[in-house]
Amino acid sequence: MTVDGRVARGDRTRTAALDAAVVLATEVGLHGLSLAQLADALGVSKSGLFAHWGSKEALQLATVDRAVEQQQERIIRPALRAPRGVRRLWALHQARIDFFAARVLPGGCFFASADFEYNARPGPIRDRLAEAFGRWTAFLEDLVREAVAAGELPADVDVAQLAYEIDALGITAAMRSRLLDPDTAYRHARQGLLNRLRALCPDPTLLPEGIS
Amino acid sequence: MTVDGRVARGDRTRTAALDAAVVLATEVGLHGLSLAQLADALGVSKSGLFAHWGSKEALQLATVDRAVEQQQERIIRPALRAPRGVRRLWALHQARIDFFAARVLPGGCFFASADFEYNARPGPIRDRLAEAFGRWTAFLEDLVREAVAAGELPADVDVAQLAYEIDALGITAAMRSRLLDPDTAYRHARQGLLNRLRALCPDPTLLPEGIS
């Protein structure tokens, strides 16, 4: 494995740019993101930045991909440390809300912002977002299915329905935490799922008695 | 009351412009909305349009207000025809989802789109949106409280919590109906609330047996 100092430098610039782009996109939108703004924030020239992707759309697509990676690292991976079943479901919900509460992204949730921004704008970016959304939904449903398979949820539970409700509680927390009282929003998101899971799960010891 | 044909003409232009602005804002965003685009869509000149508000921000604020009126007319008013209690709660949820399904707005929900767009952009527009969001939340909680007062929901129900969950089911329907399968999204939003209310309401005859 050769270490080319030139491409290493380029990689560093690219990654730093995409990380900044994810943050900026939740503030001014994925479309509102401008090369000049991003270049300023990074202290590099606009054209130098532009050369890395060749078009704004390519940069936007790369930004979406980077956001997916960050979601994987900061929300999904921590949740996977919990054992399969309702505990993992609960851990994912917690990790998601913790991520919002940590204010890593000013807008709360990159995907919710971008999805609403592009849900009426056909094109490659919308397609990429829809694909990521589909995978996220499928992942949620997988976790629910695992809980059913482990006997921690009744066999007749509507998997897609429960996954929908979990997602809904989380998205709304991202939304309300930025416009209304954040703590109230997080509390409702947590309490909502805890109530739901405790009502479904036959083993009460798998879940906390109350939200922290 | 004198009817001045000139100001009447101005009013007509203004209203038509705001209606178009609400639609356009759910496509390209409230910030992305441009005077030239709006003027083109209406067949008037950019400067003539501009003169009605004096600034873009004033136009944006007026657009938010118009969206509030439309929400009142198309979602809240129809729901208020149902009797107080769980039936009105259910009617509101239905009216909201019907509104999304009718594709009146390409983006689904003006407020969800605008709220995510501005939740990290301080300023008068964000303030106006937050105010409208607060009123909407308070309205939902009032409807829940009425249902409790009517004995159609248990007295110990967490009012704000239930209102949060109802809102969450609706917002997520707006989001998913544009990126994933619309009918599935509407079904989950409806089934979610129906399950919830049927579990809480002592009188099963007040609610439909299944979603339509």
Next chain:
DNA sequence: AAACAATACGACCGGTCGTGCTTTTTGATT
């Protein structure tokens, strides 16, 4: 040492944006 390739840069293009300034059209008043 010479040739080469990956970054990065500053200057610049055509185009669109919001906005101000001036003029024309339109409808009410006398």
Next chain:
DNA sequence: AATCAAAAAGCACGACCGGTCGTATTGTTT
């Protein structure tokens, strides 16, 4: 018919946008 104000249009401006181009810098290869 003459006067006047509201509405709409025409025009120009400075700022910013995405994108192109030629060039300088830097590190690798031979």
